Amino acid sequence: MSEHASREASLPDDEAGLLAVRDLDAGYGDLQVLSGVDLDVRDGEYVTIVGPNGAGKSTVMKSVFGLTTYMGGEIRFRDEPIHELAPEQIIHEGIGYVPQNENVFAGLSVRENLEMGAYILDELPQDRLRDVYDRFPILEERESQTAGSLSGGQQQMLAMGRALMLDPGLLMLDEPSAGLAPDLVDEMFDRIDRINDDGTSVLMVEQNAKEALRRCDRGYVLANGQNSYMDDGDALLDDEEVRQEFLGG
Template structure:
């Protein structure tokens, strides 16, 4: 069984279902990317996996344990880290304080983890006393990812981590995401820059109208002429 297995998820908001039998899985240390047009249900699928959206049917297992009924807080304790697209830092708190908030659920010495975050994102060490709200968009994203890593997640979920950043910053963030995966952490990511994201993906999911339209390796999806024509702009 995959490390994360979200099977046949159906659910939405109120009486309207957004997801219709959506299935996602991620292996240990793998990067899985969810792409698709606006309104495809990509972020909704992430929220369902994280427990922010009740499912009408389907299940979510993590490392073989059924977590479908768990709250987001309990899923974090189980090893999930989630970085939302917006409002993902405490702007009036320093970079270091933001990272410390990520360690709030821990009862051990987290300084070694903070050192690892600073190694991954050296600019954050330089700006650790600066308020997060004063940073550039790309630097705030680094703070948000770093705070999630402070929980020592086994699965890191990223909702459009490169939204609003420059192409250079996007490439840097993708490089850091690859580094995180190489440590054995599984990555599940929604990304608007579909072509670039699929280039680093072990597995890719193309969603449309809340359903799985295509599932394959990132390279296979990039090479599929129908995927390219319909979802990647040719």
């Protein structure tokens, strides 16, 4: 392992896998947030993006999902360019996205929330529903309760469950630990580990950088809308510069 974490952001082309972002410029309206961002997620990989507030972490995810203003660069999923697709088409391609806040339909029941996750299919996929219920048994127990009446942790599970209804190849999670009680955070990360172990690639943005880097395969450090460091999670954790600059020593 190198002494310093790599400043090279992109993987060699022959290693590029599921998601490949190259030299991405994006923002909101006239405001450019990202400049020249590179990012890769290989099949089955667990990747996290960490960095200070306002670094553009969530914007990377939103850009992949077609929710920002595209300003240049390349976003390829399974080797197909997706930057011109609408969110519902991107879902169709196999990307699931769990936004950070208000990520359940509070007035709908738990089951209805899950049904909405499979809206683009003609029939509700019973096997997927079964799988989500097996993964999060509390959701089956509370099936007919409104989502708004669930606790924060349960809402987070519901939001993930909804994104898993289409069995996506890549699951993008925006700050899954935000707002959770400390004792629930570990449990949440364990669940994400299991989703990844079962074969779904995960791209996660996390404020809780140390824990996220410990869990992931590979991490990106983003600052001021640009790549700063990229390496294995443990390597980033061990790196003196990264620790000084981004992890509070």
